Amino acid sequence: MTDDVVRKLIEAFKLDVSVEEACLYARISKDTYYRKLKEDEEFSDEIGRARMYATMAARLSVVKAIPTDPHLAFKYLERKRHEEFSSYQRPVASESSQIDLGAEAKARLQKYLVPPDLGLKTA
Numbered sequence: 001m002t003d004d005v006v007r008k009l010i011e012a013f014k015l016d017v018s019v020e021e022a023c024l025y026a027r028i029s030k031d032t033y034y035r036k037l038k039e040d041e042e043f044s045d046e047i048g049r050a051r052m053y054a055t056m057a058a059r060l061s062v063v064k065a066i067p068t069d070p071h072l073a074f075k076y077l078e079r080k081r082h083e084e085f086s087s088y089q090r091p092v093a094s095e096s097s098q099i100d101l102g103a104e105a106k107a108r109l110q111k112y113l114v115p116p117d118l119g120l121k122t123a
Helices: 004-013 017-028 028-040 041-068 072-078 103-113
Strands: none
Touching: 004 017, 004 041, 004 103, 017 028, 028 041
């Protein structure tokens, strides 16, 4: 694996592409890439940093914009501190919310859900 191939992989991964796309761009096989990744810890670390680049750049952009954009600030809080700031309330299951089908419907369902040769009683 040449320095040019490594440079191309890093360049591609900084754009948040897939392994397949990075390998195509660098003109190597995925097997070659994974072998090098496994054998070379320094290469693995460098690739890891490159793969985080786009996310870190986007995060930095969002965080820098928060002081001047209250809508973005609130959207960030809704996602980052969901329990405290989200207006969406997750449904909570309780015994009272369970549906009572009645004996007749339960018996019909039982007929289809439990094979008759098991000797289980239906409702």
